[in-house]
Amino acid sequence: xxxxxxxxxxxxxxxxxxxxxxxxxxxxxxxxxxxxxxxxxxxxxxxxxxxxxxxxxxxxxxxxxxxxxxxxxxxxxxxxxxxxxxxxxxxxxxxxxxxxxxxxxxxxxxxxxxxxxxxxxxxxxxxxxxxxxxxxxxxxxxxxxxxxxxxxxxxxxxxxxxxxxxxxxxxxxxxxxxxxxxxxxxxxxxxxxxxxxxxxxxxxxxxxxxxxxxxxxxxxxxxxxxxxxxxxxxxxxxxxxxxxxxxxxxxxxxxxxxxxxxxxxxxxxxxxxxxxxxxxxxxxxxxxxxxxxxxxxxxxxxxxxxxxxxxxxxxxxxxxxxxxxxxxxxxxxxxxxxxxxxxxxxxxxxxxxxxxxxxxxxxxxxxxxxxxxxxxxxxxxxxxxxxxxxxxxxxxx
Amino acid sequence: xxxxxxxxxxxxxxxxxxxxxxxxxxxxxxxxxxxxxxxxxxxxxxxxxxxxxxxxxxxxxxxxxxxxxxxxxxxxxxxxxxxxxxxxxxxxxxxxxxxxxxxxxxxxxxxxxxxxxxxxxxxxxxxxxxxxxxxxxxxxxxxxxxxxxxxxxxxxxxxxxxxxxxxxxxxxxxxxxxxxxxxxxxxxxxxxxxxxxxxxxxxxxxxxxxxxxxxxxxxxxxxxxxxxxxxxxxxxxxxxxxxxxxxxxxxxxxxxxxxxxxxxx
Numbered sequence: 001x002x003x004x005x006x007x008x009x010x011x012x013x014x015x016x017x018x019x020x021x022x023x024x025x026x027x028x029x030x031x032x033x034x035x036x037x038x039x040x041x042x043x044x045x046x047x048x049x050x051x052x053x054x055x056x057x058x059x060x061x062x063x064x065x066x067x068x069x070x071x072x073x074x075x076x077x078x079x080x081x082x083x084x085x086x087x088x089x090x091x092x093x094x095x096x097x098x099x100x101x102x103x104x105x106x107x108x109x110x111x112x113x114x115x116x117x118x119x120x121x122x123x124x125x126x127x128x129x130x131x132x133x134x135x136x137x138x139x140x141x142x143x144x145x146x147x148x149x150x151x152x153x154x155x156x157x158x159x160x161x162x163x164x165x166x167x168x169x170x171x172x173x174x175x176x177x178x179x180x181x182x183x184x185x186x187x188x189x190x191x192x193x194x195x196x197x198x199x200x201x202x203x204x205x206x207x208x209x210x211x212x213x214x215x216x217x218x219x220x221x222x223x224x225x226x227x228x229x230x231x232x233x234x235x236x237x238x239x240x241x242x243x244x245x246x247x248x249x250x251x252x253x254x255x256x257x258x259x260x261x262x263x264x265x266x267x268x269x270x271x272x273x274x275x276x277x278x279x280x281x282x283x284x285x286x287x288x289x290x291x292x293x294x295x296x297x298x299x300x301x302x303x304x305x306x307x308x309x310x311x312x313x314x315x316x317x318x319x320x321x322x323x324x325x326x327x328x329x330x331x332x333x334x335x336x337x338x339x340x341x342x343x344x345x346x347x348x349x350x351x352x353x354x355x356x357x358x359x360x361x362x363x364x365x366x367x368x369x370x371x372x373x374x375x376x377x378x379x380x381x382x383x384x385x386x387x388x389x390x391x392x393x394x395x396x397x
Numbered sequence: 398x399x400x401x402x403x404x405x406x407x408x409x410x411x412x413x414x415x416x417x418x419x420x421x422x423x424x425x426x427x428x429x430x431x432x433x434x435x436x437x438x439x440x441x442x443x444x445x446x447x448x449x450x451x452x453x454x455x456x457x458x459x460x461x462x463x464x465x466x467x468x469x470x471x472x473x474x475x476x477x478x479x480x481x482x483x484x485x486x487x488x489x490x491x492x493x494x495x496x497x498x499x500x501x502x503x504x505x506x507x508x509x510x511x512x513x514x515x516x517x518x519x520x521x522x523x524x525x526x527x528x529x530x531x532x533x534x535x536x537x538x539x540x541x542x543x544x545x546x547x548x549x550x551x552x553x554x555x556x557x558x559x560x561x562x563x564x565x566x567x568x569x570x571x572x573x574x575x576x577x578x579x580x581x582x583x584x585x586x587x588x589x590x591x592x593x594x595x596x597x598x599x600x601x602x603x604x605x606x607x608x609x610x611x612x613x614x615x616x617x618x619x620x621x622x623x624x625x626x627x628x629x630x631x632x633x634x635x636x637x638x639x640x641x642x643x644x645x646x647x648x649x650x651x652x653x654x655x656x657x658x659x660x661x662x
Contacts, residue, residue, distance in 0.1 A: 296451075
């Protein structure tokens with residue numbers, strides 16, 4: 001049976017849905033209608049493809065990390081180079097799509113939430129290109145951790161609003177962006193950066209990101225002679241993973257492996273692994289796996305990588321986990337750092353710390369597999385934004 | 398008849414509107430919540446909305462967010478809130494209490510276990526802000542089987558089809574959010590509120606409460622002229638926030654008494 005989720009109400013099995021206050025329902029219904037209309041509109045899809053090619057720089061190549069694979073001494077590791085996109089990560093695929101939709105809906109103002117700043121930068125970028133006002137909500141804690149990205153957003157003409165509530169990180173930025181949207185719903189489009197939130201966001205973000213997987217499905221036979229044995233991607237909210245997984249869901253021989261942030265270790269409680277260590281609940285407009293305490297309060301998360309530092313996860317991942325179609329594992333800060341350094345030294349590629357989690361999982365697996373096995377890793381972003389973090393951790397000032 | 402319906406019937410016979418204060422349970426201190434509830438009732442509250450603190454109150458403005466954070470810092474969870482209602486009921490069996498909060502703490506307890514505990518504590522209604530009718534089937538069944546009213550929100554942006562969807566499942570009263578935005582926002586357009594309340598009345602056979610943007614006696618009186626109930630939340634929570642702890646109960650009562658007086662003029 002062909003995979004065709006979500007249903008018309010945005011449900012992936014028991015997950016997803018629309019869990020928002022009545023004040024947002026009309027806006028989501030409007031967005032749903034508009035998105036359903038453009039989803040099958042050849043003119044819109046042509047516009048989107050055009051921008052992905054000429055503005056973003058797609059298709060991104062697939063690269064065989066030969067030296068690193070040989071050093072690991074097992075399976076061959078291929079990298080889908082989303083780090084080569086304009087603005088340095090997969091995030092731009094989705095913001096281009098949503099900005100085109102915003103323009104079509106006549107919205108002059110876009111808002112976004114951001115954790116590491118990558119989605120904020122990608123939103124500010126498309127807003128500049130389409131001449132829209134852009135406001136980005138960012139936890140004040142994250143603004144300190146990711147100061148260069150704050151400056152980049154400002155260079156691009158966006159206004160970055162510090163969020164001081166709650167834990168002052170991504171989840172609170174999302175709350176604040178939702179509040180802005182409720183208040184300014186008539187002229188404002190909310191560009192959500194990950195495959196989570198109320199329907200239609202998880203589906204829409206997945207659709208826009210699925211260009212990653214559709215390209216890979218075409219490229220792998222050309223470069224490796226066949227499809228991979230496993231596709232590996234990091235999962236925070238899960239947009240890059242959904243983007244590369246989705247076109248592979250109906251090819252059952254290909255294992256899908258999502259990698260969460262184990263932070264200091266799952267046993268320490270200082271992590272961000274909602275699928276591996278959380279339980280289902282409702283947050284940010286959808287039902288999904290959450291990190292929460294016994295009272296149903298959302299708990300603070302930890303990861304070396306700001307982009308994975310989120311207590312929830314996209315609802316489609318929750319469904320893929322329960323249905324067994326995808327597997328989810330967790331990688332610690334330390335393991336991710338080691339893979340980060342290995343890729344720098346062995347392949348001359350500085351990966352984002354988020355993507356380094358997927359790389360670490362590939363390294364772990366590769367060593368146990370034969371040379372005829374093929375792993376495809378989504379290298380979702382480049383690590384320029386992380387060099388200060390890594391320098392600090394390595395004891396450099 | 399439920400306590401909520403009884404209150405609205407009595408008020409309709411008297412020709413006046415209900416005054417519904419909102420406070421967050423556990424704010425400023427868990428030990429003061431029951432005293433606050435009594436003080437509000439004594440000051441003229443017809444029904445009390447008690448906020449259940451949540452870590453991510455997406456639909457609330459800064460004032461209610463801060464009250465929620467204060468309560469959470471003192472460890473207040475849904476079980477504690479239910480215990481507060483139980484205590485309140487020991488000396489007040491007439492004033493309806495509605496719990497207002499987000500779905501996750503309810504689901505964490507278990508929807509059925511929550512509904513049973515709420516019934517036994519003496520809760521009359523539940524408003525789960527982020528559970529629209531489409532996603533409420535389980536909660537609705539659990540509440541209905543225990544004769545607890547399910548309160549729903551309506552907004553300026555609610556189209557007729559959605560008003561009808563709410564009408565099909567709501568009981569007790571419906572809560573019209575008179576502003577676009579979050580709790581505590583300003584700029585109330587009274588004419589628009591009147592028009593919308595009239596539109597809702599055509600489709601919903603329940604009393605209509607109006608909240609968001611009511612900050613003083615004048616706005617309360619004006620809203621009371623067009624609605625069955627006036628809900629006052631952020632402004633009251635602000636009063637509690639600004640008072641020294643020892644005076645919080647007194648100040649909250651005094652503030653609400655002023656509103657009541659203005660409404661009854």
